[in-house]
Amino acid sequence: MAAGLLAGVAWAELPTKQSNVGDSMSQGAIADGWPADRPELSWVQGTSSSVFSIFMRYRELVPSFTQQPESVSGAEMVGGSNNFAVQASRICAQEEKPQHVSVLLGANDVCNRPRSSSSDATANMYSLDTWVNALRAGLDQLAACLSPGATVHVLSFPRVDFLYAAGNAKSLYCSYVIWPAAGICRIVTAERNGGRRAQIGARINEYNAATRAEVDLYAANIDGRNPRGVRFVADWQGSLEEGFQNTSVGTYVFRASDLNGTDCFHPSVSAQRKLACAAWATNPDGAGVVGECFQ
Incomplete structure (x- = not known):
């Protein structure tokens, strides 16, 4: 996302404050096995050196760097009382607006849907139109309230069929x-048919691809979506099936060691560190190669 997409916008050199939109993954939930939110172990807001979060990486560059997270465990992109639009509104209501906002939502949009009993495993999942409308509801608010040159970094979300495979390999x-x-x-953990789980994974690919397409429209200020010149960036490059494994959060194939041993589904401390590394690599203020983060 080059600055040239919005002529005349001068990107801030480095932010002095961050916020984030997210769910339990961004809350570091159960990362160390303790059944609770562990924000100090979060990839984005963590304060533990064992994770080396986005917050800590900025803190190394800007010692006065602060944060005001808005992520909530259980949040969805689409539904519920803490969806993207609601969290975005809380960011816009902050007295001091952040210059960097990370967004990572989607797993609950899938996991909260009941398992389908029809031939289509994705029958109960949100449509792409519903997903995109919810995404726009949040992005519109951030585009309207953040300062010119602020960054909104939208990350793809992991495939829950990969999380199923990792947890199944971890222990019966x-x-x-x-x-x-x-x-x-239960949409995947109660599904014993691998082909049907793959259908769910394919729908997640579609969500992530649609997210990238929408973010690109905001980055280029198509239809005046980004009049203030906010820098919109997405990490999604393409699906694993298209040859893009380990190029984004959404294309990482989780391993057994990447999951905590309590619910066997949320990222462990070491996996939170991998996510932080991958997010930093695709952050326009950061550096690194995403694939190296997942080795």
């Missing part, structure tokens, strides 16, 4: 005891 106890008892993402 995860598959047959923990997931049924806790009701973890």
Whole structure:
């Protein structure tokens, strides 16, 4: 996303404050196995050196760097009382607006949908139109309230079919005891047919691709969507099936060691560190190669 997409906009050298939109992944939930939010272990807002979050990376560059997170466990892009639009409105209401906003939502939009009993495993999932409308509802607010040159970094979200495979490889106890008892993402964990889980993964690819397409429209100020000259950036390059494995958060194939041992679904501390590294690599203020983060 080059500055040339919006002629005349001077991007700020470095931000002095960040905020974020997200769910339990951004809250560091259960990262160390403790069944609660662990924001200090979050990829974006964490304060632990074991994660080296986006916050800490900026803090190294700008010692006075601050943050005011808005992520909430359980949040969706589309539905609920803490969806993207609601979290974006809270960011816009902050007395001091952030110059950098990270967005990572989507897993609950999939996991909160009931498993389909029809031949189409995605039958109960949100349509692409519903997804895009919810995305726009949040992006519109950020485009209208953030300062010119501020950055909105929208990350793709992981495929829950990959999380299923990693948890299944971690332990059969995860598959047959923990997931049924806790009701973890039953749209995939209760689905024993690999082909049907892949259908769900393909829909997630579609969500992530649609997100990138929309972010590009804001970046280029198409139809006047970005009149203040906010810098919009997305990490999605393409799907794993298209040859883009490990180029974004959404194309990482999680391993057993990447999941905590309590719910066998949320990222572990080491995986939160990988996510921080990948997010920094695609952040216009950051550096690195996404693929190297996932080695």
